[in-house]
Amino acid sequence: MRPAMTFSALALLTLAAQAQPALERGKYLMEGIVACGNCHLARGPQGQPLFEKGLSGGLPFDEPVFMAYAANITPDKVTGIGNWTDAQLGKAIREGMRPDGRLIGPPMPIEYYRHLSDADLAAIIAYLRAQPAVRNAVPKSSYKMPLPPNYGPPLQSVQAPPRSEQLKYGEYLANIGHCMDCHTARDERGMPVPGRVGAGGMEFKGPWGISVSRNLTSHESGLKSWSDAQIARAIREGVDRQGQPYKPPMAYPFYKNINDADMAALISYLRSLAPVANGGKT
Known part of the structure; x- marks a missing residue:
């Protein structure tokens, strides 16, 4: 029985090692x-x-x-x-x-x-x-609104772009971080306004009062004049270029943990957004 027990113990250790990453x-x-x-x-x-x-x-x-x-x-x-x-x-x-x-x-x-x-x-x-x-x-x-029958066809397999493709990987991060879900204005039905992806303007009410998502596009009223360091600081620390704090609900306490490579990829993607006139400022 000892060899079997040893094998089982090794198998468990192997599974644990595989699960850790x-x-x-x-x-x-x-x-x-x-x-x-x-x-x-x-x-x-x-x-x-x-x-x-x-x-x-x-x-x-x-x-x-x-x-x-x-x-x-x-x-x-x-x-x-x-x-x-x-x-x-x-x-x-x-x-x-x-x-x-x-x-x-x-x-x-x-x-x-x-x-x-x-x-x-x-x-x-x-x-x-x-x-x-x-x-x-x-x-x-x-x-009070009808929900769709589904959100699209069943998914079989999804792969992330390679990290070496910075722009595509930045878009991947922006998607799984659902950045545009908040930074795109919506109509009275709660649907994204066409042609205003990333331009901000969505209102959020909470104990903090009312905040409005800002423009993330490369427009003058957006991030055009911002440096990469300023964008990274805004995302991680929740402050504007003058160091003034933004209001919730943006997840600054979480975004502070984004590593430098991922932040660079994310900023690369934001830089690629077509310029759209201002939609709001938090």
């Missing part, structure tokens, strides 16, 4: 560019993070066309995702479909998460599995 990548993504905690982290009445409750959700999104609540995405088996398989969790994140067949509505940015590569999706799932289970029942979201 995925978990590290998941931590980097979740606590960086993807920033799921910006919505799913439990919060107090003034919007303050309740770190002891982890990603147990509950943050309300009160909009004219919906009343949504961030879901509990901890491994709790009663109120969270503890009973979901990896495949079900992946389908929910990347295709917006719950295990029971119901569609996940806004503000979950499914159209951007569809760009998540297979490897990064697996890394995020590994990270979620490693979080403490927190019992927190979240109200169901309700919508």
Whole structure:
């Protein structure tokens, strides 16, 4: 029996070693560019993070066309995702479909998460599995607008561009970080305004008052006169060129963890956006 036991122990160690890079990548993504905690982290009445409750959700999104609540995405088996398989969790994140067949509505940015590569999706799932289970029942979201039947055809396999292709990889990061989900103005139906991608102008109401997403395009009213260092500082620290703080809800506490190579790729992509007149300033 000893050889079998030794083999089993080695197999477990091998699996653990293989899982570690995925978990590290998941931590980097979740606590960086993807920033799921910006919505799913439990919060107090003034919007303050309740770190002891982890990603147990509950943050309300009160909009004219919906009343949504961030879901509990901890491994709790009663109120969270503890009973979901990896495949079900992946389908929910990347295709917006719950295990029971119901569609996940806004503000979950499914159209951007569809760009998540297979490897990064697996890394995020590994990270979620490693979080403490927190019992927190979240109200169901309700919508006054019809939801689409789906967010596109079923995805088979998605690969990220190579990091050596800086512009394409920067676009990939902007997609999985759903930057344009907030930095593009929307019409009364909540749909992105055509021709204004990245031009800002979307309003956000919260305990901080009202903030308006700024223009990220290369227009004069956008980032044209900003240096790369100023853009990086704004993303990581949440301050403008004069050092004045921006208001929430941009995920500065998460974006500070974006490494230099990824930040350079992201800025490269932002520089490539066609100039569009100002849509707003936070």
